Amino acid sequence: MFERRRSWVAGGVLGLLVVLCVVGPWLLPHAPETVRLDAVHSPPSLVHPLGTDDLGRDILVRLLHGGRTSLFIGLLAGLLATVAGTLVGGVAGFAGGWIDGALMRLTDVAYSVPAIPLLMVLASLVGTDPASIAATIGILSWMGTARVVRGEVRRLREMPFIEAARSYGAGPQRILLHHLLPNTVGPIAVSATLAVGNAVLAESAISFFGLGVRPPTPTWGNMLMDAQASMALAPWLTLAPGLAILVTVLAVNLLGEDLTERVDAHGAQA
Numbered sequence: 001m002f003e004r005r006r007s008w009v010a011g012g013v014l015g016l017l018v019v020l021c022v023v024g025p026w027l028l029p030h031a032p033e034t035v036r037l038d039a040v041h042s043p044p045s046l047v048h049p050l051g052t053d054d055l056g057r058d059i060l061v062r063l064l065h066g067g068r069t070s071l072f073i074g075l076l077a078g079l080l081a082t083v084a085g086t087l088v089g090g091v092a093g094f095a096g097g098w099i100d101g102a103l104m105r106l107t108d109v110a111y112s113v114p115a116i117p118l119l120m121v122l123a124s125l126v127g128t129d130p131a132s133i134a135a136t137i138g139i140l141s142w143m144g145t146a147r148v149v150r151g152e153v154r155r156l157r158e159m160p161f162i163e164a165a166r167s168y169g170a171g172p173q174r175i176l177l178h179h180l181l182p183n184t185v186g187p188i189a190v191s192a193t194l195a196v197g198n199a200v201l202a203e204s205a206i207s208f209f210g211l212g213v214r215p216p217t218p219t220w221g222n223m224l225m226d227a228q229a230s231m232a233l234a235p236w237l238t239l240a241p242g243l244a245i246l247v248t249v250l251a252v253n254l255l256g257e258d259l260t261e262r263v264d265a266h267g268a269q270a
Contacts (some may be wrong), residue, residue: 007258014251017244021067030058032065033216041234051236053226063240066218070200071248073134073219077199080138082192085145086181092146093153094176104150107143115140119202120211128214133206137199145191152184186259193256197249204245220245 025032036056044051050059092103122136156162157180165179181188200220206212207221215222220241227237 010251010254024064074200076134077137078196081141085142089146089149093150197252
């Protein structure tokens with residue numbers, strides 16, 4: 001019961017955050033790039049609920065606009081990583097032999113490369129717009145999904161229903177797409193949720209170092225970067241984006257943990 005309540009709370013918080021980021025900026029009177037030099041480093045107030053930064057820009061407005069960008073990057077990167085990992089793991093697990101060996105060695109090599117430094121290098125080469133950042137993070141995040149899907153496909157391919165499909169003349173492509181992958185939806189969903197949380201953290205990390213999405217487009221990561229010089233003078237500049245990242249990643253990981261428990265329980269019953 002506690003786990004179910006926990007997942008409902010996490011899902012509700014995440015859903016509320018998405019709605020606020022999508023709808024909220026339309027309801028607020030300020031634009032994220034509006035500069036007010038007469039309101040520099042204003043503390044939280046009724047006019048500016050989360051205060052202002054060193055250019056007098058409203059932190060709440062920038063937080064919600066930045067959430068749009070950060071969540072877009074997280075969702076797109078998670079989707080790309082999940083699709084790529086599912087294809088690699090599905091083919092490796094179903095084909096076996098040298099194909100399996102080659103794809104898994106490729107996965108091992110990709111795992112051995114330090115992700116954040118490579119992400120910084122690639123981001124500086126392919127561009128710093130949100131779509132390019134998401135694609136770069138997705139390209140570097142598929143390996144965990146590939147291993148999970150490969151293991152599940154290897155387990156399922158010897159099951160009686162796969163033998164029955166072969167006996168009815170189903171080809172390898174149909175067996176993989178219509179019988180094996182649909183039965184790995186649970187593990188894939190778990191990997192996808194974790195990939196989204198990891199992508200949000202990765203975007204925040206490279207933006208914090210100034211190699212992600214460039215200002216004036218706000219993200220939670222570059223808001224933290226901008227706040228470094230004013231942490232002692234205006235601590236609210238770091239609290240808002242930091243808490244947004246914490247809450248988002250925590251909610252996503254709690255959902256992933258709940259999905260993991262549900263998938264394990266389903267597997268035990270089966």
